[in-house]
Amino acid sequence: MSDFDLITIGAGPAGMSAARVAAEGGLRVLLLDEQARPGGQIYRNAGQTRDARAWLGAEYAAGARLVDALEHPGITARFGATVWRLDAGPRVVWSEGGASHSARAPHILLAGGAQERPVPFPGWTQPGVMTAGAAQILMKTAGMLPRDAVLAGSGPLLYLVAAQMIDAGAPPKALVETQTPRMMLRALPHLPKALFAARTLLKGLGLMARIRKAGVRRYTAATDLAADTETDGTIRFSFRSGGAQHSLTCALVLTHQGVIPSTHISRAAGIAHTWNAAQVAFKPVHDIWGATDRPGLYVAGDGAGIGGADAATAAGQLAALDILRSAGRISADARNQRAALPRATLFRARAIRPFLDAAYAPSAETLSPPDETIICRCEEITAGAVRQSVKEGAQGHRQIKTSLRVGMGACQGLMCDATVRGVLCDGKSACMGRIAPPRARTPIKPITLGELAALTNDCKETA
Amino acid sequence: MAQTDADITIIGGGIVGLSVALGLLLAGRRVHVLDGADSDARASQGNFGLVWGQGKGWNFAPYASWTADALAAWPEFARKLSDLSGIDVALDQSGGYEFFTDMDEMDEFADMLAQQQRHLGTRFSHELLTGDELRSQMPGIGRDVVGASFSQRDGHVNPLRVLRALRRAVAAAGGRVSMGAQVDRIAPAHGGGFDLALKDGRSMGAERVVLCAGLGAASLAADLGFITQIRPQRGELLITEKLADRLPFLSSTIRQVDEGGVQIGGTKADAGMDDSETLDVMAGLARHAVTVFPALANVRVVRAWGALRVMSPDGYPVYARSSRHPGACLVTCHSGVTLASLHASVLADWIDETAAAPDLEAFDENRFALSSVA
Amino acid sequence: MKIASRFQASPESGAVQFQYDGETLTAPAGIPLAAALLAHSGGFSRQTAGGHDRTAFCMMGVCFDCLVEVDGIPNTQACMTPVRGGMVVRRQIGLRRLKGGSDV
Numbered sequence: 038m039s040d041f042d043l044i045t046i047g048a049g050p051a052g053m054s055a056a057r058v059a060a061e062g063g064l065r066v067l068l069l070d071e072q073a074r075p076g077g078q079i080y081r082n083a084g085q086t087r088d089a090r091a092w093l094g095a096e097y098a099a100g101a102r103l104v105d106a107l108e109h110p111g112i113t114a115r116f117g118a119t120v121w122r123l124d125a126g127p128r129v130v131w132s133e134g135g136a137s138h139s140a141r142a143p144h145i146l147l148a149g150g151a152q153e154r155p156v157p158f159p160g161w162t163q164p165g166v167m168t169a170g171a172a173q174i175l176m177k178t179a180g181m182l183p184r185d186a187v188l189a190g191s192g193p194l195l196y197l198v199a200a201q202m203i204d205a206g207a208p209p210k211a212l213v214e215t216q217t218p219r220m221m222l223r224a225l226p227h228l229p230k231a232l233f234a235a236r237t238l239l240k241g242l243g244l245m246a247r248i249r250k251a252g253v254r255r256y257t258a259a260t261d262l263a264a265d266t267e268t269d270g271t272i273r274f275s276f277r278s279g280g281a282q283h284s285l286t287c288a289l290v291l292t293h294q295g296v297i298p299s300t301h302i303s304r305a306a307g308i309a310h311t312w313n314a315a316q317v318a319f320k321p322v323h324d325i326w327g328a329t330d331r332p333g334l335y336v337a338g339d340g341a342g343i344g345g346a347d348a349a350t351a352a353g354q355l356a357a358l359d360i361l362r363s364a365g366r367i368s369a370d371a372r373n374q375r376a377a378l379p380r381a382t383l384f385r386a387r388a389i390r391p392f393l394d395a396a397y398a399p400s401a402e403t404l405s406p407p408d409e410t411i412i413c414r415c416e417e418i419t420a421g422a423v424r425q426s427v428k429e430g431a432q433g434h435r436q437i438k439t440s441l442r443v444g445m446g447a448c449q450g451l452m453c454d455a456t457v458r459g460v461l462c463d464g465k466s467a468c469m470g471r472i473a474p475p476r477a478r479t480p481i482k483p484i485t486l487g488e489l490a491a492l493t494n495d496c497k498e499t500a
Numbered sequence: 501m502a503q504t505d506a507d508i509t510i511i512g513g514g515i516v517g518l519s520v521a522l523g524l525l526l527a528g529r530r531v532h533v534l535d536g537a538d539s540d541a542r543a544s545q546g547n548f549g550l551v552w553g554q555g556k557g558w559n560f561a562p563y564a565s566w567t568a569d570a571l572a573a574w575p576e577f578a579r580k581l582s583d584l585s586g587i588d589v590a591l592d593q594s595g596g597y598e599f600f601t602d603m604d605e606m607d608e609f610a611d612m613l614a615q616q617q618r619h620l621g622t623r624f625s626h627e628l629l630t631g632d633e634l635r636s637q638m639p640g641i642g643r644d645v646v647g648a649s650f651s652q653r654d655g656h657v658n659p660l661r662v663l664r665a666l667r668r669a670v671a672a673a674g675g676r677v678s679m680g681a682q683v684d685r686i687a688p689a690h691g692g693g694f695d696l697a698l699k700d701g702r703s704m705g706a707e708r709v710v711l712c713a714g715l716g717a718a719s720l721a722a723d724l725g726f727i728t729q730i731r732p733q734r735g736e737l738l739i740t741e742k743l744a745d746r747l748p749f750l751s752s753t754i755r756q757v758d759e760g761g762v763q764i765g766g767t768k769a770d771a772g773m774d775d776s777e778t779l780d781v782m783a784g785l786a787r788h789a790v791t792v793f794p795a796l797a798n799v800r801v802v803r804a805w806g807a808l809r810v811m812s813p814d815g816y817p818v819y820a821r822s823s824r825h826p827g828a829c830l831v832t833c834h835s836g837v838t839l840a841s842l843h844a845s846v847l848a849d850w851i852d853e854t855a856a857a858p859d860l861e862a863f864d865e866n867r868f869a870l871s872s873v874a
Numbered sequence: 875m876k877i878a879s880r881f882q883a884s885p886e887s888g889a890v891q892f893q894y895d896g897e898t899l900t901a902p903a904g905i906p907l908a909a910a911l912l913a914h915s916g917g918f919s920r921q922t923a924g925g926h927d928r929t930a931f932c933m934m935g936v937c938f939d940c941l942v943e944v945d946g947i948p949n950t951q952a953c954m955t956p957v958r959g960g961m962v963v964r965r966q967i968g969l970r971r972l973k974g975g976s977d978v
Contacts, residue, residue: 071954073904073956078934122779124779152936162926162928162931162939163926163927163928164877164917164918164919164927164929165916167930167931167932167933168931170932170933170934171930171931171932171933171934174906174933175881175912178905178906178909179883179902179909179910179913180884181881181882181883181912181913182881182884183880183881184880184882185880186880207882266927270878270917288878288880299936414928414931414937414938414939417922417923417924417926429664429667429668430535430667430679431538431679432538432680433537433538433539435538435539435542435545436538436545439545440660440663440667442660442759445739446802446938447800447802447938447941448937448938449803451937452932452937473539478803478804478805479777479779479782479804480801480802480803480804483802483949484800485797485800485801486738486740486764486786486789486790486796486798486799486800486801487790487796487797487798489738489783489786490783490786490787490790490797492779492786493783741949742923742970743969743970743971744968744970744971745971745972747972760923760969795972795973796972799972800949
């Protein structure tokens with residue numbers, strides 16, 4: 038017998054909306070999230086911030102509604118709960134307050150979201166270089182604003198962060214963009230479809246207008262990114278753009294090259310994955326409801342393929358509807374009927390993706406950085422070392438990993454898998470799709486031997 | 501007649517295959533190693549790295565002796581590897597423990613060691629320590645440890661570096677290693693030699709073959725008329741975050757890798773080709789570690805994994821020449837790290853059938869035929 | 875040398891005090907510890923085994939570069955640890971030690 042009908046892992050837009058729909062349908066839902074509060078990364082702290090930081094924008098404020106909707110007697114929410122294992126059964130094992138717990142449910146929804154694509158370049162490991170997403174989290178959680186910062190890379194988030202900084206009175210010093218005119222040309226055929234997401238498109242144009250109006254210096258088609266630290270701690274950020282070498286002195290470089298699904302947990306759970314060439318990333322295989330090839334396991338949100346917050350909210354609702362059907366709470370007809378609205382939302386939200394994916398594709402040197410670049414931050418291994426290992430015959434993640442220790446550190450490859458694949462394939466997407474993703478194992482995040490030892494033979498169920 | 505530029509083709513590019521290849525290269529042979537896919541079982545990428553003698557061959561004198569020879573040959577082998585590859589494999593032979601929390605189990609093991617001692621005489625040494633003796637020598641050993649055996653000849657290496665060093669050494673010695681060459685079938689060729697069919701559709705010839713393909717050898721061995729049944733045995737392992745300080749001991753189940761992480765292992769399960777890590781076994785390994793050395797309790801596990809041991813029916817190595825197909829040999833064992841020092845030296849003489857060849861008759865697979873008749 | 879923070883911290887209510895390598899810092903309770911450390915200094919919060927400076931990078935628990943010692947527990951992700959009054963935080967130099975603390 039299980040205590041819950043559904044366990045949702047991740048309290049971002051997908052997990053929150055699924056929990057609400059499932060609870061309203063009469064299911065007992067356990068919602069687990071590693072963070073201290075609900076919201077995921079996109080709506081990080083949205084329940085606390087409310088109207089306090091208007092410069093974060095109206096869309097961010099919308100997250101508070103999803104957070105409020107978690108107030109339902111059918112939802113048990115645990116925060117600071119780090120899931121470190123999924124078993125067939127299905128059973129979820131998580132760490133909370135220094136002890137591990139487990140619970141079973143016939144349905145489990147993986148809604149772990151995305152991570153930023155690693156953006157390796159020479160010097161990216163030094164204090165003073167962070168991700169644009171990290172800066173945004175600092176704005177959301179602590180009201181901290183980047184000082185004297187250069188935004189570098191590619192992708193809509195870069196413009197959003199720039200606009201938020203401008204609105205907060207701390208405009209970036211410069212915007213160094215890596216996307217090329219060629220990428221925009223490749224994106225143009227996708228523009229008509231993107232018109233279904235006119236609101237998003239307009240929002241994007243609005244961001245660009247604000248950046249222009251603020252007079253932020255922009256460099257385009259930048260290559261050869263590198264950062265050095267001066268003796269006073271300032272960063273000298275150099276790159277090539279427009280046929281010339283540039284060097285900017287700043288306090289902070291905020292990098293971004295889009296986001297990729299967090300697949301560690303879905304791979305460790307044994308779900309089949311497929312290469313998404315447009316998004317240059319692996320994603321779990323699932324049907325329109327988010328159901329995977331593993332019985333009872335569903336995926337929704339950016340962890341199932343990048344679609345953004347609106348798509349995630351809709352996908353969470355769709356997964357919950359199918360779970361309600363599977364649990365015998367609603368008929369397939371009722372499910373289909375109720376799915377019409379979220380499916381329309383999902384369609385609109387996804388309509389702009391092909392355009393965005395093509396226009397803001399990761400730069401070639403992000404996928405396959407120069408030799409001297411550290412690509413495994415944990416073990417401090419360079420791209421050159423990986424190339425040497427390939428020369429010695431390594432053909433896949435495992436051989437590279439075992440010969441160099443790449444990906445053997447605390448992050449277990451989260452920060453280097455994508456780059457190893459890129460280096461192995463010289464940045465060529467077709468090849469990257471043929472390299473099987475590395476084997477993900479448990480624990481999904483490190484846990485102490487003491488905590489593991491305390492698990493009794495039958496892993497007492499505590500939730 | 502099979503066409504090839506190599507005298508000998510080695511099937512399998514793990515620690516066993518590359519060690520055998522290196523030995524043959526150093527003996528002047530032209531060698532071609534066929535290695536499989538990244539996703540193959542590959543015991544060489546999941547093992548524990550012990551160079552270990554305690555308990556081995558207590559019931560089978562030739563194996564006790566062969567293992568003792570291997571331990572003695574390791575320092576020279578590590579030097580050779582380092583010279584050829586530029587890689588230090590972190591060989592440490594300063595002794596190893598077997599810890600016990602159950603007195604009966606310890607008594608049983610002590611009897612096994614006494615028998616091993618009788619086989620080996622001065623080539624082996626061991627001592628038995630009570631829990632209190634251990635704790636006074638090594639502060640930090642847990643209260644529930646009732647005792648340990650210790651052999652000063654036992655040790656360990658960094659097995660992943662051994663693998664990479666071997667690959668480089670084979671290349672440096674003039675060997676050819678083909679990656680992604682999964683052999684699907686072997687057939688004797690007309691006029692001598694063998695035809696190898698690869699999974700990707702390619703085919704190639706081989707004058708002589710040595711089958712060192714670990715679990716991949718199961719069906720190929722039958723192609724060559726060998727009767728040895730090879731089966732997988734799953735071991736599960738944990739690795740922790742790295743520590744700046746050194747653990748005061750090496751044991752057969754807890755070892756600190758030279759890079760700093762603590763590896764915990766030693767479990768056995770029959771699970772077919774399933775190399776998953778399982779929750780109960782993970783918890784059991786953690787309990788063992790904190791029982792032996794309680795200070796490990798606040799050290800974090802970063803990864804657990806399962807790996808498949810390559811087991812012959814009786815667990816001992818098999819060194820066999822095909823009687824039906826001259827020119828084909830089978831080399832398979834589970835202690836590929838410990839025995840690498842011999843595989844990369846004197847085994848070449850046995851493969852080449854020179855006067856200096858060691859007597860490996862006891863390891864022939866005819867022992868399985870005899871037992872099935874009996 | 876002391877490197878000024880790379881961020882402007884907005885004045886927030888509910889501040890508490892905690893120790894950072896012997897210094898007393900003030901930060902709003904509940905914000906990520908990594909945020910409080912970044913608001914205090916633009917310098918490193920740990921050094922790798924290879925001796926290189928690192929500090930918080932991803933702020934979402936992925937990269938493990940914000941590892942510090944918190945109340946004696948090494949390798950703690952500062953970005954996942956909320957600030958509490960009275961906590962004792964130390965930079966980590968090199969690998970952690972078995973019984974807490976780090977290399978030096």
